[in-house]
Amino acid sequence: MSHQESIDSHISRRAQTAAEESAKNMMWDIMNDTWNPTISPNGYVNVGVAENGLMHDELLKFINTNLELPARFLTYNDGGGGSNRLKIAMSKFLNKHFNPIIPLHQSHLVITNGVSPAIEHVSWVFADPGEGILLGRPYYGTFIPDISQRPGTTVVPVSFGECDPFSLEAVNKYEEALKYFQRSTGNRVKGLMLCHPHNPLGRCYSRPVLIALMRLCQKYQMHLISDEIYALSIWENTVDESPAPVKFESVLSINLDGIIDPQLVHVLWGMSKDFGANGIRLGAIISQANRDLHEALKGVSLYSYTSGIADYLTSLLLEDVDFTEVYVKENQKRLSEAYAFTAEFLKSNGIEYAPGGNAAFFLWVNLGRRYKELRPEISRNDEIGEVVMQRLLEYKVFLASGGLFGSENDGWFRIVFSHPRDYLEEALGRIVSALQN
Incomplete structure (x- = not known):
């Protein structure tokens, strides 16, 4: 938007700034096109948004049984x-x-x-x-x-x-x-x-x-x-x-x-x-x-x-109290299992991640390094994060890039692992394919 267009706009400058930032954010478009093996097999596999889907059935059962407003x-x-x-x-x-x-x-x-x-x-x-x-x-x-x-x-x-x-x-x-x-x-x-x-x-x-x-x-x-x-x-x-x-x-x-x-x-x-x-x-x-x-x-x-x-x-x-006690413990167990599965998958595919986690839903992974290792012609000093991001999107898998997190180093991404196993396997498979092919 030119300076003159900004002056002539019918919204405030702070609203213009918000609109420009929103236009760069593709998250909502991706969330409206989510992969499902039967309904939407060509949709995005979204492991970039911090949501936990491991306990939805248990929570919904409680809500649908107890809610009388x-x-x-x-x-x-x-x-x-x-x-x-x-x-x-x-x-x-x-x-x-x-x-x-x-x-x-x-x-x-x-x-x-x-x-x-x-x-x-x-x-x-x-x-x-x-x-x-x-x-x-x-x-x-x-x-x-x-x-x-x-x-x-x-x-x-x-x-x-x-x-x-x-x-x-x-x-x-x-x-x-x-x-x-x-x-x-x-x-x-x-x-x-x-x-x-x-x-x-x-x-x-x-x-x-x-x-x-x-x-x-x-x-x-x-x-x-x-x-x-x-x-x-x-x-x-x-x-x-x-x-x-x-x-x-x-x-x-x-x-x-x-x-x-x-x-x-x-x-x-x-x-x-x-x-x-x-x-x-x-x-x-x-x-x-x-x-x-x-x-x-x-x-x-x-x-x-x-x-x-x-x-x-x-x-x-x-x-x-009884429900929340069972819920919290089972949620923690499932998160532990999902982390272990994802960490071992990354290790077996030569992908570096930041270790020592025991909380939340994500692994901080260095996809840029693995992308360069598979392509010796790329200089070690070349910034590659944006290239990797575009590769991931081509394979219809969405991760949050390190740039959004103020990462001090290029090529890092956040993988959210708190998904049912079939969804997580699909995502990890696409990530590896995006890096290798």
Whole structure:
């Protein structure tokens, strides 16, 4: 679009920018053309979107057996921050699974229609336009628009080079990025966004590293925002690999005394990942000590008002202790099996991946290296990620490319393995064919 066309447009410049970015995103087109061996054999095999289809039958059986909607859930009920019933049910559920030092109370929660609105809310509350929020690379790509597109907050990417992003040494990289941003822009960094367990690396931060990050936030009076949307999607890694996986411990389970002001610590969680239900569209902001946050969000909760049906359904789920216990354990077992199958397949086909995972749905894989190994004529220094992406699309398989995740190295992709075995086998077969042929 030319400058003159931009001026003459009937929409705002920020809307134009959003439209231009949307035009580059082919994900929705691919999701409307998904492979099915009988109905749509020529469709895309989609292992690029973080969805968990391993437990859909069990969840649907529960929903279709138990959902009888009371009339009050067709009204505004208890307001935009979620019903009291839901907040009580979620507090009890998370108290059981997150082991918080201070038990959660319904007053600590703000319910939103998904975790993306929750991320946008905390960005809007904590930072003025132009101020920064730190985000380690590689990162969940949608963090960028969630944090910045409407709030106007600047994402400050943190690069680690050869440093393990889950190590104590990596904390220094966050501080270096903070100092550089503040020195070069004159604006403050107001928060540090953590994805714990991590997307796309599938690893957890150790307690010592979490505490070190808290101390950094206290030093610079930044908010620590821990997105724990994959907290219950943890599983046993049965593959022989190093580094050894680190068990998940919620930020809420750490005693903050002498470490950080509790007003600076916040956790996000939702139903999309741990319950394999992206379509329910329900998330939560958990902030135990920051009343200003809660007061501010009362004024904007209308824009993230979750559906009464989703609110009621989630209450039913979380109140059923027997069902959720069985569900969570079986989900973890199936994720473990799917990871092991995918990791062994990659190894047997000479494809490098980042090891040490024990959480979430994905493997971080170096398809660029394997593509070059199969083609000796290609220079080792040539960037090949975009070429590989086009090859994958030719074979009608969709992965998320490393460029979307701020990858520091070319040629990396994220494979989502939380699919039924036949679907996963089809995807992996197409990936190998795209690389080899």
